[in-house]
Amino acid sequence: MQKEQRQKKILSLIRAKRIGTQDELKAHLERSGVPATQSSVSRDLVELGIVKHNGHYTVPKAAMGAAARGLLELIKAGDALVVARCEPGLASAVAVEIDRAGITEIAGTLAGEDTVFIAVTEHRAQLSAMKKIWELFG
Amino acid sequence: MQKEQRQKKILSLIRAKRIGTQDELKAHLERSGVPATQSSVSRDLVELGIVKHNGHYTVPKAAMGAAARGLLELIKAGDALVVARCEPGLASAVAVEIDRAGITEIAGTLAGEDTVFIAVTEHRAQLSAMKKIWELFG
DNA sequence: CTCTTTTATGCAAATCATTTGCATAATGTT
């Protein structure tokens, strides 16, 4: 699936350069080895909440919501574990928020200082749990 | 998708009647117009956390004895992990009790606030470890 | 222990959902 990778690249490109059109963005993406079409770029921008302001695209605060609440990244670990990296000291807060969401495919969470282990019930649940967590913090 | 509907029916059937085998359950489902196979029923029962007790299936509720000592539920997580959900603050106590029991298929435990991760040595040990833990607290 | 019954699971096919690109419509700019 290209989507996730493409959207990450879009975020970093837009933070780094001043980009004025979707075709320009498409060109940059292709130059960094990520295929793209204008259609997909258009849909990505909506999903990421990126808006055009003064003639160029910018990442709004909303897209940084997860980091603001401590969640930095989610990493798959084996078949039934997801590791959440957090800002130092915020792992418990992140874990509590995840627990409260009552996501059924999550078997349980264990928080350290800046890391949360999130056990999912089975492999097929791993991806959807990750999606739901991102939504929670989005 | 049949799955959701089938699982709902399974829950109500099991609460209403005394059902002893998966084939029996399959027959009841089909009589109420929901197609089913033993395979699917088997997988549904796991997903719903339904367990056979005294020769018939029941919707699980944490045994009183277990709850009194903090253990609320046991959940399989992937191949070699079991997650124990506990009353807030009692996870360490539960973990200590499990450790003391010296269950050989348990490789180790890690307790948080209300969650214990229980690593088992191999997949085939997962179910029997869960049984032994329930016995411990039952 | 062996035989029988019951339950679990690897695998491939079927089903269902998401993502994509194309064509083109809508919108904005000059």
Next chain:
DNA sequence: AACATTATGCAAATGATTTGCATAAAAGAG
């Protein structure tokens, strides 16, 4: 208006989940 840019309906491609079959594993009976 003419041109540039962005959005969207739709069908095809891709990916994920669910299912049934066949059979393995486990539990139970004798």
